[in-house]
Every structure is written in structure tokens, then in C-alpha cells.
Amino acid sequence: MTSPTANSPADSTDAAGVGRAQIGVTGLAVMGSNLARNLARHGHTVALHNRHADKTDRLIAEHGDEGDFVRTESIEEFVAALQKPRRALIMVKAGQPTDQVIEQLAAAMEPGDIIIDGGNALFTDTIRREHALRERGLHFVGAGVSGGEVGALEGPSIMPGGSVESYKSLGPLLESIAAQVDGTPCCTHIGPDGSGHFVKMVHNGIEYSDMQLIGEAYDLMRRVLGFDAGRIAEVFRDWNGTELESYLVEITAEVLDKSDPQTGGPLVDVIVDAAEQKGTGRWTVKAALDLGVPVTGIAEAVFARALSGARTQRAATKGLAGGTLPTVAEALGGHSETEFIEDIRRALYASKVIAYAQGFDEIKAGSDEHGWGVKPVDLATIWRGGCIIRARFLDRIREAYTSNPELPSLVLDPFFRSAIEEGLDSWRRVVAAAVRLGVPTPGFSSSLAYYDGLRAERLPAALTQGQRDYFGAHTYERVDAPEGKKFHILWSEGGAEIEA
Ligand SMILES: NC(=O)C1=CN([C@@H]2O[C@H](COP(=O)(O)OP(=O)(O)OC[C@H]3O[C@@H](n4cnc5c(N)ncnc54)[C@H](OP(=O)(O)O)[C@@H]3O)[C@@H](O)[C@H]2O)C=CC1
Numbered sequence: 001m002t003s004p005t006a007n008s009p010a011d012s013t014d015a016a017g018v019g020r021a022q023i024g025v026t027g028l029a030v031m032g033s034n035l036a037r038n039l040a041r042h043g044h045t046v047a048l049h050n051r052h053a054d055k056t057d058r059l060i061a062e063h064g065d066e067g068d069f070v071r072t073e074s075i076e077e078f079v080a081a082l083q084k085p086r087r088a089l090i091m092v093k094a095g096q097p098t099d100q101v102i103e104q105l106a107a108a109m110e111p112g113d114i115i116i117d118g119g120n121a122l123f124t125d126t127i128r129r130e131h132a133l134r135e136r137g138l139h140f141v142g143a144g145v146s147g148g149e150v151g152a153l154e155g156p157s158i159m160p161g162g163s164v165e166s167y168k169s170l171g172p173l174l175e176s177i178a179a180q181v182d183g184t185p186c187c188t189h190i191g192p193d194g195s196g197h198f199v200k201m202v203h204n205g206i207e208y209s210d211m212q213l214i215g216e217a218y219d220l221m222r223r224v225l226g227f228d229a230g231r232i233a234e235v236f237r238d239w240n241g242t243e244l245e246s247y248l249v250e251i252t253a254e255v256l257d258k259s260d261p262q263t264g265g266p267l268v269d270v271i272v273d274a275a276e277q278k279g280t281g282r283w284t285v286k287a288a289l290d291l292g293v294p295v296t297g298i299a300e301a302v303f304a305r306a307l308s309g310a311r312t313q314r315a316a317t318k319g320l321a322g323g324t325l326p327t328v329a330e331a332l333g334g335h336s337e338t339e340f341i342e343d344i345r346r347a348l349y350a351s352k353v354i355a356y357a358q359g360f361d362e363i364k365a366g367s368d369e370h371g372w373g374v375k376p377v378d379l380a381t382i383w384r385g386g387c388i389i390r391a392r393f394l395d396r397i398r399e400a401y402t403s404n405p406e407l408p409s410l411v412l413d414p415f416f417r418s419a420i421e422e423g424l425d426s427w428r429r430v431v432a433a434a435v436r437l438g439v440p441t442p443g444f445s446s447s448l449a450y451y452d453g454l455r456a457e458r459l460p461a462a463l464t465q466g467q468r469d470y471f472g473a474h475t476y477e478r479v480d481a482p483e484g485k486k487f488h489i490l491w492s493e494g495g496a497e498i499e500a
């Protein structure tokens with residue numbers, strides 16, 4: 001079963017009994033095995049461990065010749081195989097399995113050693129784990145890893161949190177295997193404790209939003225223009241040559257072009273339309289609610305997946321009335337098919353800017369709340385390659401935060417401001433046509449409403465405040481009084497205003 005290059009447990013230490021692996025990976029499913037191979041391909045000696053040794057043996061049998069691997073079976077053997085300070089990367093299922101593995105490693109490790117969790121952990125779990133392990137003299141690094149199976153092997157984007165000291169030891173290793181853009185690694189120290197996983201969580205929230213928007217663009221071409229999957233693939237391929245150039249747009253064309261091996265028709269037409277989710281998008285929205293940050297596009301994307309997955313309810317409600325719908329020609333208001341496609345492209349771009357703007361807002365709020373000091377420009381830099389949301393316009397986001405690290409919103413940067421202004425009429429036409437034709441576009445619509453909310457001179461929140469004061473004496477501020485000064489109307493006692 002093992003290849004000639006496979007190492008036996010006896011090879012795990014040198015003649016003096018000291019571990020010889022620079023890093024170890026435990027959890028050798030798709031992500032862990034590919035990260036281990038990536039590390040080995042970059043000249044690092046990698047100790048391998050998996051709860052069930054079959055995955056370890058398979059990796060060594062199939063890829064043992066790619067570098068220097070040290071095969072281990074027990075956690076103790078795995079830890080003993082590592083050079084000091086020991087660096088052990090956990091790539092197992094998030095949640096309880098991660099806690100179990102951390103505990104096993106910590107019990108076998110010594111002060112100064114480093115445990116890295118590269119899974120999609122909830123950032124509050126990472127904060128808890130970091131604190132607990134610090135008390136035991138160990139470093140704990142929650143590192144977001146993005147890029148999926150291929151990225152893990154060929155160069156992911158890596159978002160490590162944890163102490164500065166741990167990054168000094170770990171950074172060069174991680175930077176060596178990360179994607180590189182213009183000679184810059186897509187990996188940098190994000191900040192203390194849970195910051196790396198927080199940032200990865202929001203990355204996934206943006207990913208959800210972007211995927212939802214792309215889905216809406218596809219649906220409009222399918223339902224309004226009657227295009228088949230192959231023709232829509234062509235449109236996405238064209239768009240990938242514009243400012244929309246991105247990994248997700250690129251793979252969309254490939255998915256739409258794929259034929260079903262069973263029927264020969266488009267694969268997308270035989271996939272059940274119920275999107276699943278593992279939790280990072282939901283966490284992004286929950287955290288945003290706690291922080292009071294309106295990530296409306298991300299929230300709509302999470303809820304759109306939930307609606308699609310409500311299969312029993314959808315089966316019962318399918319076919320409900322849609323009202324009196326106009327013809328497509330009427331809904332497009334005299335615009336041609338080509339013009340409508342360009343409108344969708346512009347609406348997609350503008351909505352995508354909003355998705356990133358909301359994500360960066362949440363990261364700023366999380367960083368401020370926890371005192372992490374996360375720099376937006378760092379994220380724009382390391383998300384340019386390797387990760388799922390990599391996109392050409394991240395260079396522009398990088399420039400925006402380089403010129404103004406305190407930018408109140410991405411939409412205020414001159415480049416993005418004019419990009420949105422140029423697309424506004426198209427954006428409104430697309431949302432209006434979708435509403436009139438009964439095609440749901442929660443991503444496009446909510447992003448536009450968010451933008452209109454941001455730019456509004458005055459919002460109906462004034463009325464909300466009046467209502468709150470009426471029923472609950474919750475007070476309000478006046479436009480003509482200093483900020484923070486509160487007032488209340490004696491609603492049931494004559495209606496006079498008092499200072500609260
Ligand atoms: N798949 C992806 O595209 C991405 C995944 N991630 C994250 O990376 C991590 C790994 O993902 P992936 O490679 O997909 O693998 P999975 O999330 O499917 O996890 C499988 C691995 O976890 C191990 N495991 C499960 N339970 C335990 C336990 N109680 N004790 C020890 N080991 C356990 C399994 O061991 P065994 O073989 O013995 O069952 C196996 O090695 C996850 O946290 C995931 O969220 C991050 C980015 C992208």
C-alpha cells in the first residue's frame with residue numbers, strides 16, 4: 001500500500017530522538033491533504049496524521065513522492081515528529097471535533113508550541129480556545145484558509161490570527177504556500193486571537209452575496225430572455241473580460257457549460273434548486289446583527305438559500321398568483337435584449353461593490369469592537385489571489401484603502417463612486433423589470449435599497465423614533481439640538497415636550 005518514499009514511524013525523529021518535521025497536518029480530508037502536499041512541495045518536511053490512518057496511507061501512496069512526509073498514527077507520535085517549537089495544523093470538521101483534537105494536541109505539547117486551526121471555525125470559539133491555550137503556555141492560531149480543494153494545493157489565501165510571536169514562527173511557512181500576486185503572498189498576520197477566523201467568516205459572507213447576485217443575473221437571462229445554459233455561459237465568459245473578472249464569474253461559465261453525463265442536457269438543469277450552507281454566511285449575518293452593521297446583501301443571500309431549501313413549503317406554495325404581469329417587451333420598456341444584458345452586467349457590478357462594501361464595514365466594526373487593528377488594505381491585498389472571492393477589482397479596493405485607510409464606505413472612494421453612478425440607471429431598470437415580471441432579485445433589490453438608504457438626505461427613521469417615544473417613552477433627538485440631547489413628548493398628558 002505504501003510507496004517507496006513513505007516514511008515509517010521510526011523516521012519521524014532524528015538520531016537524537018528530536019522531531020524532524022517543520023510542520024504537521026492532522027485531518028487529511030480534501031483541505032488537509034492538499035495543504036500538506038503544498039507544504040511538502042515547497043520543501044517543508046510535513047508530519048501527517050488523521051484520526052483513521054487510511055487517509056494518511058492513501059496520501060503517502062498517491063503523493064509520497066512529492067516531498068518529505070512523516071507518517072504517524074497516534075497524536076503522541078505526531079507531536080514527537082515535530083521540530084520545536086512545534087507547529088501543528090488542524091484541518092478537521094469545525095466545532096466539537098476541533099475541540100477534541102486541540103485537547104489531544106495540547107496534552108502532548110509543551111509551552112511555546114503552536115496549534116493552528118485552519119478550519120472554518122466560529123471566531124468566538126477561536127477567542128475562547130486562544131485564551132484557554134494561552135493559560136497553558138501554548139500559542140493558538142485561528143487561520144482562515146480560502147481557495148477550496150485546488151487552492152489548498154496550488155496556493156490559497158490564508159488569514160492567520162493569533163499572537164505576533166506565533167506569526168514570526170509560522171508566517172514564513174504559510175507565506176511560502178499561499179497564492180502570490182505580483183510577488184506578494186496572499187497571507188498576512190490579520191491580528192490577535194479570533195481576528196483571522198472573523199475575517200474568513202466575512203469573506204464567506206461576501207462569497208454568499210456574490211454567488212446570489214450571479215445567480216440572479218443567470219435567472220434574469222433564463223426567465224426574462226429565455227436563454228439556455230450554454231448561451232448564458234457565453235455571456236458570463238464575455239463578462240469575465242470586463243471589470244467583473246473574478247473567479248466566481250469564471251467558474252459560473254464552466255458550470256453552465258457542463259453537460260449532464262446522464263441526459264446530455266445542461267447539468268445545471270438537473271441539479272435540485274435547493275442551496276445548502278455550512279454556516280459561515282449565517283454567522284456573518286448573526287455577527288453583523290450583534291455589531292449593528294447592515295449587511296443587507298449578505299443577509300438576503302443567506303435567506304435566499306434558506307428559501308430555496310424550504311422544499312416542503314415551496315412544493316405547497318408553487319404556482320401562487322403573481323398578479324397581472326406585463327409582457328417582457330413592456331417590462332424592458334423598449335430596450336433591446338443586448339441592452340438588457342448590459343443592464344444586468346452593470347447591476348451585477350454595482351451590487352457586487354455593495355457586497356464588498358458591506359463586508360469591509362463589518363470587518364471594521366468587528367475589529368473596533370475587539371481591538372484587533374485589522375487593516376482593510378491587508379485584506380484587499382491577500383484576497384487578490386487564491387481565495388473564492390478573488391476578483392480584478394480587489395486591486396481597486398486596495399488602492400482605495402491605501403489612499404484612505406479610514407474610508408467610511410467603499411462607495412465613497414472616487415473610483416467606486418463613479419462606477420456605481422455609471423451603473424445606476426441600469427441597476428434601477430433591472431430591479432424594476434424584475435419586480436414587474438415577478439422574478440425575485442433580492443440581492444440586486446436590497447443592494448440598491450441599501451445604496452439609496454445611504455445617500456438619502458432623510459430617512460423614515462424619524463417617524464420610527466416618534467412611534468417609539470409614543471408607545472414606550474423611548475425619547476428622540478432633535479435636528480436643532482446638540483447630538484445626544486434627548487427629548488420626550490408627554491403624549492397622554494397634554495402633549496408638551498420635555499427634556500429627558
Ligand atoms: N472543503 C472546503 O472547500 C473548505 C473547507 N474548509 C474547512 O476546512 C476544514 C476541513 O475541511 P474538509 O477538508 O472539507 O474536511 P471535513 O470538514 O469533511 O472534515 C473531515 C476531516 O475531519 C476529521 N474528523 C472529523 N471528526 C473528527 C474527530 N472527532 N476527531 C478527529 N478528526 C475528525 C476526519 O477524520 P476521519 O477521516 O478519521 O473521519 C477528516 O480528516 C473544515 O473545518 C472546513 O470547514 C475551509 C475552506 C474550504
Ligand SMILES: O=C(CO)[C@H](O)[C@H](O)COP(=O)(O)O
Pocket residue numbers: 120145146147148204207276277278279280281388
Ligand atoms: O470556506 C469555503 C470557501 O471559502 C467553503 O467552501 C465553505 O464550505 C463554503 O460555504 P458553504 O458550504 O456554506 O457554501
